Amino acid sequence: MERLVRVIGPAPSEMTLEKLEEAIKREHSRVSKGLEGGAYVYGTKKKKAKAPSKTAKVKRLEEKYNMPLEEIERRLELLRKMEEEK
Numbered sequence: 348m349e350r351l352v353r354v355i356g357p358a359p360s361e362m363t364l365e366k367l368e369e370a371i372k373r374e375h376s377r378v379s380k381g382l383e384g385g386a387y388v389y390g391t392k393k394k395k396a397k398a399p400s401k402t403a404k405v406k407r408l409e410e411k412y413n414m415p416l417e418e419i420e421r422r423l424e425l426l427r428k429m430e431e432e433k
Contacts, residue, residue: 359367399407405416412419 356370359370362370408419409416
């Protein structure tokens with residue numbers, strides 16, 4: 348147990364307030380110097396963008412063409428019929 352205290356130091360509850368504040372300042376300084384020096388920050392993975400839901404897609408289409416979904420569907424059907432006739 349004594350070796351552990353030598354390696355990692357005493358627990359925060361065993362320190363006086365002044366020693367705890369000094370330890371926090373030292374750790375903050377150590378980390379900030381490492382980051383300034385170009386250290387890699389672990390744990391900041393880029394999250395994949397979520398695929399938009401069907402309702403979000405519908406809302407985007409309605410806003411883009413400024414008409415309700417039913418009207419868009421009706422016009423698409425008319426286009427399909429015109430393509431088949433050609």
